[in-house]
Amino acid sequence: MNLYVLEVEGEEPLAERAKKVPLSEDLDDMVQRAESNPNAIIYGTFHCYPRNEA
Numbered sequence: 001m002n003l004y005v006l007e008v009e010g011e012e013p014l015a016e017r018a019k020k021v022p023l024s025e026d027l028d029d030m031v032q033r034a035e036s037n038p039n040a041i042i043y044g045t046f047h048c049y050p051r052n053e054a
Contacts, residue, residue, distance in 0.1 A: 014027075014031065026044070027044070030042050030044050
């Protein structure tokens with residue numbers, strides 16, 4: 001698909017993010033899979049789309 005990361009904003013460790021806001025179901029699932037298998041590589045996708053407040 002030839003996709004590239006153009007920009008990363010607001011990156012922080014998951015533990016810090018979880019202190020601020022509740023984790024989504026998808027993200028919580030990824031955390032549980034990673035904790036149950038620390039040698040695994042867990043891939044996920046996070047999308048942020050600009051929106052018009054009009």
